[in-house]
Amino acid sequence: MSKRVAVMDLGTNTFHLLIAEGDIHDYREIVHITEAVKLGEGGINKGYILPDAFQRGVNTMQYFQGLIAANNVTSVRAIATSALRSASNGKDFIKEVEAQTGIAIEIIDGEQEAVFIYNGVKLSGCLSAKNSLIMDIGGGSVEFILGNTDKILWKQSFEVGAARLMDQFHHTDPIPPASIEAMNLYLEDRLHDLFIATTSIEIDTLVGSSGSFETFAGLIETEKARVFDLKSIQHYDFDEEELLTITNKLILSSHKERLGNPGIIPVRVDMIVAASLITRFIMHALDIHKVSMCTNSLKEGVLAGMLERG
Template structure:
């Protein structure tokens, strides 16, 4: 009998639940939902989960637990990343969730997070024999993985996620040029290890793992009046000019313009500005012209491990 597994990715902005069954190369999704918990809201750079966010997180985990029970799941993993990793009351949150649901949350470090993201991206078939730089822009951290279909050459997590950058630099809207300059200087300073790791290495493609890159792709295709359904794709290649144009528009847009755009989900309305700036910064700093989206990320990497063990 095929085992049915559940994986939860508990991020700074969103909590994801994926329930699936089958084998690693041919699994069927039974439940795949994303909740805008915003556990980092109000406290991301203070290292503390504020009470309202704490309660939203607990409530979401209770809903996830109900879905897991209803779908007769046999194996469960809940993976927590940057916000819970750095919060002084993160352990309190984990205790409360376990007491109310029985779900034991695992806090993983940035290296493990990057490894799971690589496995998720690899599973989708987005990588080739040429070296790619995978970038996963989360709310709390950004993971970079340099590698190809065969192996990881280097990986590291940096605490420069979109929620942290927004909290630090994006106080007025549209974001002023001085704030953009300050953010770019901050990234230049914080990402030194990335520049050392990629020095002298030819990078064929920047692979954006899900999240904001899905928004970029959706907006580009909608502007062309094309129907675009993320559920039907694993991979999307950007035209460089189109990507730079859409990120430029987002950076200089107002909150009202972004909130009124049906192509931007509410959780990304403000963070998409910081995500756009990070994307452009990396493209320019590393002179990368080929960019693609991979809809797989951390949760699919965890799923790959669970299904391999389960079967």
């Protein structure tokens, strides 16, 4: 019987559960769900998980444990990233989850997070022999990984996730030009290491890892009246003009307009503005014209390691 494993990616905004079985290059998804936990809501830049968010997180983990038990999983990993890493009561959350569910959550650092994201993206076949810059926009942090099919050349995690940026700069809707300018100056300062790392390396493609990039792709295809099913693709190449047009629309939109758009999942309704701005900022700052989306991310990278160990 093939090994059946469960991976949980516990992010700042969403908790993901992936249950799969099979071989590393040929696995079957049994359960693949995303829950909008909003663990960082109201407390992301204060470094504290607020009581309501704390309870939502525990409830979601109990729900995940039920699914894991029902599917006869043999091996489980729960990976926590930015929100739990930086929250003063993150350890309390981990203790409570273990007491309620028996699931032991591992907090990983930004470097390890970047490695998992690279492994997930590589597994999907989204990389080539040319150098790509992988970008994973989370709620708490953004990971940048410079690499190709052979290896990682450089990687770093920055605490400039969409929830943090929204909390800091997006207080009026639509976001005012002065706030956009302030955000760009802030990113210029905070992403200094990225600019140094990429100075002498030619980047062929910006590869957006799942999340907001899936929303961008879905909105572009829907506008063309095409059916867009994320489950049937692993990779999507953007037309630069179309990507700039859709991100501009999102930046200029109101909360009401985004909320009424069926192509934007509820948890991403407001954070998609900050995600659009940071995407455009990177394209412009690094003069990148080729952008693609990969549906794989951290959880597939963790899964690859679990299935490989057989």
